[in-house]
Amino acid sequence: MSSSTDITLDERAAQLRDALGTRVVLAGDPDYDAVRLPWNVAIDQRPFAVVTPESAEEVVAVVRAATAAGLRVAPQSTGHAAPGLSETDLSDVVLVRLSALRGVTVHPEARSAIVLGGSHWNDVLAAAAPHGLTALHGSAGDVSVAGYSLNGGVSFYARKHGLAVNTVRSVQIVTADGSLVRASARQNTDLFWAVRGGSGAFGIVVSLEIDLLPYADVFAGMLLWDASYTAAVSRAWARWTASAPESVTSTLRVLHLPPLPELPPFLSGRSVVVVDGAVLESDERATELLHSLRELGPEIDTFSRIPAAALVQVHMDPPQPTPAVTRHRVLDALPEEAVAAFVAASEDPGLFVAELRHVGGAAARPAPDGGAVSAVAGEYIAHSIAVVPFPEAAPGALVAATAYVDALQPWAGEALALTFLDGGMDRAPGFGASLDRLRALKEQWDPRNVFAAANPV
Structure with a gap:
């Protein structure tokens, strides 16, 4: 990805340390084996480094520090989709674990919720239930809202209400240049189209707004x-x-x-x-x-x-x-x-x-x-x-x-x-007729292929 091909991995590690301090965990650090572990523990993922940001601003800092050091970035909330990411060479990838970026704000009048990027469905259900509301969640409560929703999401409400991805109203996403942008039906509309299916290939979603269902x-x-x-x-x-x-x-x-x-x-x-x-x-x-x-x-x-x-x-x-x-x-x-x-x-x-x-x-x-x-x-x-x-x-x-x-x-x-x-499955049929446009938008929004996704486009 980087033009600075002469820089060594040790020098890149030093650059990350200088920029991010103790927030970055590298191979050899005492916490490395714990923080790199995905939910699907059959996958032995070994990224160059792992960072667990606690705010959108910290996600911005991670993306900027990683790209400055000539490294790629992979967002991961829980690691349920880790098998897909296992097909990517992670030796120059900073894994951004979103497990600390959790929280839900329900707007009952609008029947919607603002969900931070690492939140689980259990977080949404706990926040929505007092208002007599629920969501198009999956069959497991510990799956991340962002990863599930932005990759489709087939719930027990699906035959009546469609896929969970169609409930996404907007996203706040950190893009490849380290910018925090909003994408919706009115802002950055091409990015909003792409992220609803293209998900982690276009950036790190730090929050999303979703519609809720009126079922108590x-x-x-x-x-x-x-x-x-x-x-x-x-x-x-x-x-x-x-x-x-x-x-x-x-x-x-x-x-x-x-x-x-x-x-x-x-x-x-x-x-x-x-x-x-x-x-x-x-x-x-x-x-x-x-x-x-x-x-x-x-x-x-x-x-x-x-x-x-x-x-x-x-x-x-x-x-x-x-x-x-x-x-x-x-x-x-x-x-x-x-x-x-x-x-x-x-x-x-x-x-x-x-x-x-x-x-x-x-x-x-x-x-x-x-x-x-x-x-x-x-x-x-x-x-x-x-x-x-x-x-x-x-x-x-x-x-x-x-x-x-x-x-x-x-x-x-x-x-x-x-x-x-x-892992080991052809991703193309999952994108269907959208794949060519997704690839064109990937080139536009991430021309240096900064983001490694479990479902790459």
């Missing part, structure tokens, strides 16, 4: 059976989703769970099939819609009206950092043959999760005023997760995760969902 509570939960019911449940769920209204967003999953003491007894050491999701209807209508699935006699049925903030717990995502590899495809349809393929592929004990997520509806309709990514062109997302308990297990986990989505390839379209991308 929702009808949501899960139905659980032993995995011996997988074929029957899968066929029923496929028929159910084929006619379900857009008020229903759900997933079908087969989980192969190890015998761990931290798991509740009804899950530990078992294989189970689960349907979970949200039904944005009255209790009576929701009960009517769920009838055909409940006729299958689930072992556990938690569907009921719950506080909206509790929806984030329904999917039972791991609460602690988990080493894993994932793969996904976006399916155009789910005919009987595809259901049979799902049932067969889900039996692999090497999988932690084999999932089908129902999208379509508003999630598949591009927003008229949307950014680079505003929809997922498909009806279902086939998603697999395989745990990597130790590094040597990674190849086998990847084989299992890949075999599952390959089994469903005959029904896949060309699209991919950015928030589901993992």
Whole structure:
């Protein structure tokens, strides 16, 4: 990136130290191994340096110091998307961890919130709930709002309300020249278009304004059976989703769970099939819609009206950092043959999760005023997760995760969902027809390729 190619790495480190003092952590420093660790601990990321700024002004200082030293910059909030960044050579990259840049201000009259760049969805839900509001959050509360939203974001509200990226009203972003700028529908409109999908490739988002939803509570939960019911449940769920209204967003999953003491007894050491999701209807209508699935006699049925903030717990995502590899495809349809393929592929004990997520509806309709990514062109997302308990297990986990989505390839379209991308996957289908314009704007806003992103354009 830099024209100062003669400067040594030690000299660049000294320049960072001079500019940033003790805020910069370099390889060899006592805190390096702790601060470089992403949420997905299967990824052994080793950047040139790590800085954890506590304000927008400090982010500006980091970008200016890094570029002055001929170094690149990579924003990272939690590290859920670290597998994508692992494909980048980080030997000259300053990792900017946004974990200290958290906070949410809710504007209930406008039904919106200002969210600092490192905030998690749990932060938003806690702030919005007292006002009877919620957001298009993901299935895990510890995922960053900025990374999730600006890469699309498929929530349990998606079929009715679309992708989370379409709720972003504006961003405050530090660009490659170290400027702090606002991008919205009225200011820096080309950058605003690009960052809604192009995300970290264009700068470091230090805050964003998002729309909120007027739900104090929702009808949501899960139905659980032993995995011996997988074929029957899968066929029923496929028929159910084929006619379900857009008020229903759900997933079908087969989980192969190890015998761990931290798991509740009804899950530990078992294989189970689960349907979970949200039904944005009255209790009576929701009960009517769920009838055909409940006729299958689930072992556990938690569907009921719950506080909206509790929806984030329904999917039972791991609460602690988990080493894993994932793969996904976006399916155009789910005919009987595809259901049979799902049932067969889900039996692999090497999988932690084999999932089908129902999208379509508003999630598949591009927003008229949307950014680079505003929809997922498909009806279902086939998603697999395989745990990597130790590094040597990674190849086998990847084989299992890949075999599952390959089994469903005959029904896949060309699209991919950015928030589901993992290492070793082609990013281009996630951007679709927007890729050429994104690349042109990348050249305009970041001509020296300062920013390294988990989903590079």
